[in-house]
Amino acid sequence: MPKDIRIIExxxxxxxxxxxxxxxxxxxxxxxxVFLLNLMSSPGSGKTSTLLALAKALSGRIRMGVMxxxxxxxxxxxxxxxxxxxxxxxxxxxxxxxxxDMTRQGLxxxxxxxxxxxxxENVGNLVCPAEFDTGAVKNMTILSVPEGDDKPLxxxxxxxxxxxxxxxxxxxxxxxxxxxxxxxxxxxARNPHIxxxxxxxxxGEGIEALADWIVAQAKxxxxx
Amino acid sequence: MPKDIRIIExxxxxxxxxxxxxxxxxxxxxxxxVFLLNLMSSPGSGKTSTLLALAKALSGRIRMGVMxxxxxxxxxxxxxxxxxxxxxxxxxxxxxxxxxDMTRQGLxxxxxxxxxxxxxENVGNLVCPAEFDTGAVKNMTILSVPEGDDKPLxxxxxxxxxxxxxxxxxxxxxxxxxxxxxxxxxxxARNPHIxxxxxxxxxGEGIEALADWIVAQAKxxxxx
Numbered sequence: 001m002p003k004d005i006r007i008i009e010x011x012x013x014x015x016x017x018x019x020x021x022x023x024x025x026x027x028x029x030x031x032x033x034v035f036l037l038n039l040m041s042s043p044g045s046g047k048t049s050t051l052l053a054l055a056k057a058l059s060g061r062i063r064m065g066v067m068x069x070x071x072x073x074x075x076x077x078x079x080x081x082x083x084x085x086x087x088x089x090x091x092x093x094x095x096x097x098x099x100x101d102m103t104r105q106g107l108x109x110x111x112x113x114x115x116x117x118x119x120x121e122n123v124g125n126l127v128c129p130a131e132f133d134t135g136a137v138k139n140m141t142i143l144s145v146p147e148g149d150d151k152p153l154x155x156x157x158x159x160x161x162x163x164x165x166x167x168x169x170x171x172x173x174x175x176x177x178x179x180x181x182x183x184x185x186x187x188x189a190r191n192p193h194i195x196x197x198x199x200x201x202x203x204g205e206g207i208e209a210l211a212d213w214i215v216a217q218a219k220x221x222x223x224x
Numbered sequence: 225m226p227k228d229i230r231i232i233e234x235x236x237x238x239x240x241x242x243x244x245x246x247x248x249x250x251x252x253x254x255x256x257x258v259f260l261l262n263l264m265s266s267p268g269s270g271k272t273s274t275l276l277a278l279a280k281a282l283s284g285r286i287r288m289g290v291m292x293x294x295x296x297x298x299x300x301x302x303x304x305x306x307x308x309x310x311x312x313x314x315x316x317x318x319x320x321x322x323x324x325d326m327t328r329q330g331l332x333x334x335x336x337x338x339x340x341x342x343x344x345e346n347v348g349n350l351v352c353p354a355e356f357d358t359g360a361v362k363n364m365t366i367l368s369v370p371e372g373d374d375k376p377l378x379x380x381x382x383x384x385x386x387x388x389x390x391x392x393x394x395x396x397x398x399x400x401x402x403x404x405x406x407x408x409x410x411x412x413a414r415n416p417h418i419x420x421x422x423x424x425x426x427x428g429e430g431i432e433a434l435a436d437w438i439v440a441q442a443k444x445x446x447x448x
Contacts, residue, residue: 043266043350043379044371071351073378094381096320096351124378125351126267127295127320146370146393147268154297154348155267157318169370175396 018132021100025107025135032112035218036103036120038136040158042151043124045144046168048076049201050210051119055085057211058117062218065115067106069098069123076121086114097128100135117218126155130162137221140164145176149183152190159190164197166210171200238323242356245324249331249359256336259442260327260344262360264382266375267348269368270392272300273425274434275343279309281435282341286442289339291330293322293347300345310338321352324359341442350379361445364388369400373407376414383414388421390434395424 029036041047051066058064066087068077077089088110090102103120110118120136122129141162143151146169152159159165165187167180184196197213199206253260265271275290282288290311292301301313312334314326327344334342344360346353365386367375370393376383383389389411391404408420421437423430 042268042348042371043375044368070378072380075374075377094355096349123351124266125320125349127347127349128352131318144268144370146368146396147266150299151267153299154294156296172370172396172399175399 015131018099018101021104022133022135025100025104026137028104029112029135029137030221033222034107034112034115035117035138035214035221036107036134036136037117037214037217038120038122038129038134038139039142040122040126040129040139040162041124041142042126042144042147045124045142045147046201047121047124047142048079050142050166050168050199050207051085051121052079052083053201053204053207054119054211054214055080055083057207058214061211061215063114063116065110065118067103067110067118067120069102069106069121071095071123086110092123096123096125097132098122098134099132103134103136116222117214126151126158130155130158130160138163138217140166142166142168143183143187145169145172145178148176149178149180149186152183152186156190159187159194162191162194164195164213167196167198168201170198170205171203239355242323242325245328246357246359249324249328250361253336253359253361254445257446258336258339259341259362259438259445260331260358260360261341261438261441262344262346262353262358262363263366264346264350264353264363264386265348265366266350266368266371269348269366269371270425271345271348271366272303274366274390274392274423274431275309275345276303276307277425277428277431278343278435278438279304279307281431282438285435285439287338287340289334289342291327291334291342291344293326293330293345295319295347310334316347320347320349321356322346322358323356327358327360340446341438350375350382354379354382354385362387362441364390366390366392367407367411369393369396369402372400373402373404373410376407376410380414383411383418386415386418388419388437391420391422392425394422394429395427
């Protein structure tokens with residue numbers, strides 16, 4: 001099937017270019033002591049509300065900025081700005097993910113001297129963002145209770161690429177058939193090293209533990 | 225930026241080829257009197273449970289088959305088979321969407337003489353599947369209450385391309401800040417012709433209305 005082969009070749013060259021760009025960006029972040037955390041999930045799993053809860057929990061502990069990636073909307077960046085969190089909006093122009101070059105453009109526009117921690121809220125999508133190294137130091141994904149505990153079976157690459165799995169909306173566990181142990185087992189089958197933190201961005205449960213994890217990772221990156 | 229230009233050119237030629245394949249496939253479906261419905265949504269919005277509820281509601285009314293598209297899992301096709309629904313599994317091999325050629329391959333393998341209605345459960349993703357015409361006669365998307373009512377603002381193309389918006393999990397409306405009127409207004413701002421049906425695949429509420437919509441659309445396609 002020549003059509004398929006052509007697509008795959010183009011994809012491979014894009015991935016190779018991107019890996020080089022990502023490595024360069026990470027070296028620059030290391031030099032500047034900035035910890036970049038790439039946050040990925042399905043649409044509607046609670047990325048923005050988790051970031052708003054984190055901004056409060058991290059206030060006074062680390063200088064935080066947010067980079068919002070959306071196809072063409074700006075509602076998330078507006079929510080961040082309204083909460084007083086320094087943020088920048090990237091429009092992907094229809095694209096389903098960010099690559100390292102787009103991330104670099106956004107970070108330089110934001111200014112690397114303006115934060116010790118920058119969280120990149122990637123496009124809501126469990127497939128494409130996992131394929132592209134953004135240059136982030138660590139990757140995290142959110143799985144929300146209403147989505148179901150079988151997602152690691154169906155979107156394996158996302159779980160393989162992530163250092164941390166946050167399970168959000170645990171306040172609605174009684175209303176859904178979601179088993180925390182089963183979700184954890186499915187995720188660890190994909191990635192035995194993945195760390196797992198259950199939270200509710202709405203009630204605040206687990207947010208302190210998530211803030212602690214981020215501060216420890218940022219410290220280890222700066223000092224390591 | 226020559227790198228971006230190169231990517232866009234490849235994308236355009238893929239889209240043009242795909243549009244031709246999709247038109248051919250629709251002509252074949254018309255000839256055979258088969259109604260193909262493309263179902264798209266975020267991961268975890270309830271595509272599979274809606275299909276299981278529909279299979280019951282449509283039993284005896286129309287001969288239904290299901291084509292499951294997944295990256296590499298088969299859990300959804302197994303659920304369909306366990307419920308006695310004729311189904312076929314397509315593995316996209318890491319790809320984030322189906323195109324018309326992949327859809328055609330799946331349909332021919334399934335056998336067009338084996339159903340009057342085939343529902344294609346696309347990859348869980350609000351971005352890429354909307355970009356590719358699969359050859360389906362109609363497109364529908366599911367938005368589930370826990371995802372939030374702002375999704376049409378953030379994933380506009382999905383709502384522009386769909387004929388029907390199903391709002392699922394209305395049984396948990398009391399536990400989430402989701403406004404049905406607001407969701408409908410955002411969707412109609414993207415697409416004034418979109419039809420909207422609220423359902424709960426869990427309790428069965430609204431499933432009969434959805435089954436009626438599908439039967440009417442299939443009849444109009446066969447006879448139109």
